[in-house]
Amino acid sequence: xxxxxxxxxxxxxxxxxxxxxxxxxxxxxxxxxxxxxxxxxxxxxxxxxxxxxxxxxxxxxxxxxxxxxxxxxxxxxxxxxxxxxxxxxxxxxxxxxxxxxxxxxxxxxxxxxxxxxxxxxxxxxxxxxxxxxxxxxxxxxxxxxxxxxxxxxxxxxxxxxxxxxxxxxxxxxxxxxxxxxxxxxxxxxxxxxxxxxxxxxxxxxxxxxxxxxxxxxxxxxxxxxxxxxxxxxxxxxxxxxxxxxxxxxxxxxxxxxx
Amino acid sequence: xxxxxxxxxxxxxxxxxxxxxxxxxxxxxxxxxxxxxxxxxxxxxxxxxxxxxxxxxxxxxxxxxxxxxxxxxxxxxxxxxxxxxxxxxxxxxxxxxxxxxxxxxxxxxxxxxxxxxxxxxxxxxxxxxxxxxxxxxxxxxxxxxxxxxxxxxxxxxxxxxxxxxxxxxxxxxxxxxxxxxxxxxxxxxxxxxxxxxxxxxxxxxxxxxxxxxxxxxxxxxxxxxxxxxxxxxxxxxxxxxxxxxxxxxxxxxxxxxxxxxxxxxxxxxxxxxxxxxxxxxxxxxxxxxxxxxxxxxxxxxxxxxxxxxxxxxxxxxxxxxxxxxxxxxxxxxxxxxxxxxxxxxxxxxxxxxxxxxxxxxxxxxxxxxxxxxxxxxxxxxxxxxxxxxxxxxxxxxxxxxxxxxxxxxxxxxxxxxxxxxxxxxxx
Numbered sequence: 296x297x298x299x300x301x302x303x304x305x306x307x308x309x310x311x312x313x314x315x316x317x318x319x320x321x322x323x324x325x326x327x328x329x330x331x332x333x334x335x336x337x338x339x340x341x342x343x344x345x346x347x348x349x350x351x352x353x354x355x356x357x358x359x360x361x362x363x364x365x366x367x368x369x370x371x372x373x374x375x376x377x378x379x380x381x382x383x384x385x386x387x388x389x390x391x392x393x394x395x396x397x398x399x400x401x402x403x404x405x406x407x408x409x410x411x412x413x414x415x416x417x418x419x420x421x422x423x424x425x426x427x428x429x430x431x432x433x434x435x436x437x438x439x440x441x442x443x444x445x446x447x448x449x450x451x452x453x454x455x456x457x458x459x460x461x462x463x464x465x466x467x468x469x470x471x472x473x474x475x476x477x478x479x480x481x482x483x484x485x486x487x488x489x490x491x492x493x494x495x496x497x498x499x500x501x502x503x504x505x506x507x508x509x510x511x512x513x514x515x516x517x518x519x520x521x522x523x524x525x526x527x528x529x530x531x532x533x534x535x536x537x538x539x540x541x542x543x544x545x546x547x548x549x550x551x552x553x
Numbered sequence: 554x555x556x557x558x559x560x561x562x563x564x565x566x567x568x569x570x571x572x573x574x575x576x577x578x579x580x581x582x583x584x585x586x587x588x589x590x591x592x593x594x595x596x597x598x599x600x601x602x603x604x605x606x607x608x609x610x611x612x613x614x615x616x617x618x619x620x621x622x623x624x625x626x627x628x629x630x631x632x633x634x635x636x637x638x639x640x641x642x643x644x645x646x647x648x649x650x651x652x653x654x655x656x657x658x659x660x661x662x663x664x665x666x667x668x669x670x671x672x673x674x675x676x677x678x679x680x681x682x683x684x685x686x687x688x689x690x691x692x693x694x695x696x697x698x699x700x701x702x703x704x705x706x707x708x709x710x711x712x713x714x715x716x717x718x719x720x721x722x723x724x725x726x727x728x729x730x731x732x733x734x735x736x737x738x739x740x741x742x743x744x745x746x747x748x749x750x751x752x753x754x755x756x757x758x759x760x761x762x763x764x765x766x767x768x769x770x771x772x773x774x775x776x777x778x779x780x781x782x783x784x785x786x787x788x789x790x791x792x793x794x795x796x797x798x799x800x801x802x803x804x805x806x807x808x809x810x811x812x813x814x815x816x817x818x819x820x821x822x823x824x825x826x827x828x829x830x831x832x833x834x835x836x837x838x839x840x841x842x843x844x845x846x847x848x849x850x851x852x853x854x855x856x857x858x859x860x861x862x863x864x865x866x867x868x869x870x871x872x873x874x875x876x877x878x879x880x881x882x883x884x885x886x887x888x889x890x891x892x893x894x895x896x897x898x899x900x901x902x903x904x905x906x907x908x909x910x911x912x913x914x915x916x917x918x919x920x921x922x923x924x925x926x927x928x929x930x931x932x933x934x935x936x937x938x939x940x941x942x943x944x945x946x947x948x949x950x951x952x953x954x955x956x957x958x959x960x961x962x963x964x965x966x967x968x969x970x971x972x973x974x975x976x977x978x979x980x
Binding site: 306393399462491494 | 788789790791792812814834836857859900903907908909910911912913914915916917919920921922956957958959960961962963964965967968971972974975978
């Protein structure tokens, strides 16, 4: 996967954007704790770029195997569908972990030089979580697609829906329904949308749940308890395991049809 | 043998006389009663466990370790119908209420230390009051279970200066007071640092408020000046630096608002101004509800806030502020941007009307929405429009620069190692 020119370009772009935004934001504003424009920029950068790259590259990797007949050839070897899927998942995971590590290393170096660029440890954890979840979804998109182009289109749709369209739909609904209905729909969306789940994770683990406002007080209070943390871990694991299992099931089903 | 008997008799006599000596130690109330009108009572390093009442003019001066404790719900010191009372240098601890003053004049409290008290000082119907260099630390627990650090009702000419108050409900609660000046106070970890109700001619200057629910809560008051205050980290649920409600002639100037949930929430304000304030990295800098054109928002600096201005649709006079996200240019170089700054954001307006929208604050979808808003709202002429946005900020944001060698070596070492690994993988 690292040999892919696309992957190399993605690495270059990600490292450049990540490093420059951290530098510009932190030089422009004093370093304070809390949810500020800096932290929001970091979070949005993470949520915009990482899922986009992971979904497109990951899904096209699998779709390419299926389209070119490479997967059919692999089936003649003593390898199960599950092994293939998990192999692809781990390869995607490690590739993006390497890109993340490269970006973090550059930021660390810049921090050493200027002393103004900081990378909170929480963002490192959230980045890893984003790679873990969206790699699994990318694998599912790849198995669902019929061709590379289809995989690209599908991943862009998934990206747009989870990052933008679901939120817009909910905001639009909010203009016609009561506040408590909007609040409940938002809570449902947080669980069903991986991007929102990761964003919520930031507020939860940074102790900034009050940013979300008084409407979500009881919800955030529950998730700030031990039981809430356990539930958060379970839902996160489900977001990783379920797409992989579904992808495996789809590939097995497709194999039978062929 | 005779000497032994003499010694035993001496010992018995001494032991017998000792409790009598103790009984002669006067209580604080007795000392107060014995002090003549306008006299000075100098107290030694002693612990007094009682509640005292003062009904005459006098000065009480404590020593370094003069401590007054109250074992019941009554105030440790009660002052009634007194003309001139000064209390200095005393520690009041483990009391429900430290001092209560009623129907009195010329009360001066200086260098008092209140520890573990439900409420520090409560004053009713008093005049010409000075509260200076007080240290008040309330009890632990929820705000609802605590009293106010200082509470002043129906009084006039009050000076509250250089006090340090923490862990109370309201730092200073002011109700129906005329002429009050609060300066150089530091209030933290309370509900409201300053709580003005029905107050006239109030002034709060050079105070620091940190980690309260609200820094200054001003309700149904008039003619107030709030200047040169520093309001940091009021960022809990429903928190704000200042909430100004249903008041008129309120001047807010030269204050620093940093890292608050909402820096200023102005609700139903009349004929008021907010000038030369710095709004630095707040979630929302200014919220205007039921405002009008008589309210002026001029020459403020908006830097690093997520939402600069938001309103419920009502208008205000907004001019010559600096906005760090202003994208215009200044061709004639007069320091004022050539096109208007429109702070109107769909999301900001929604958030005012429907609190559940707050969940989406600065989410990826809202960031894009704001970008679109900037294009579509360029034609907006009335709502949240600054026709003369400043090109330069009046303040300089300082940041320290420290070089760390190990981070440089580790960071760039990691970069080289990753690139080497990547290249090896490709080959």
